[in-house]
Amino acid sequence: MTNWVDIAALEDVPQRGARMVKTAMGCVAVFRTGEDEVYALDNACPHKAGPLAEGIVHGKSVTCPLHNWVISLETGEAQGEDEGRVATYPAKVEAGRILLDRAFLLARVAA
Secondary structure, three states: OOOEEEEEEHHHOOOOEEEEEEEOOEEEEEEEOOOOOEEEEOOEOOOOOOEHHHOEEEOOEEEOOOOOOEEEOOOOEEOOOOOOEOOEEOEEEEOOEEEEEHHHHHHHHHO
């Protein structure tokens, strides 16, 4: 059984934007697409640990603000010629609230 953590209202994250969310289990970057899909990833780009939450969201990708690496919001993988990956976490929206999977957050902290 999945135990979800309510972290914010969907409206707290702008469309095609992101927010860094601090939880008791650690910090994650939460992204919202133009279609109101929500994704959660580690905030550090696999290249030079750039703050992905400060990047530009386009489609289902985010471009790192430091060196323009493009990261898939769905898989966490760098796209194009760049190689690397960031961890992704299950996220969903229910009743206008963004929820993250507590078990995945706990695993992140334990790693």
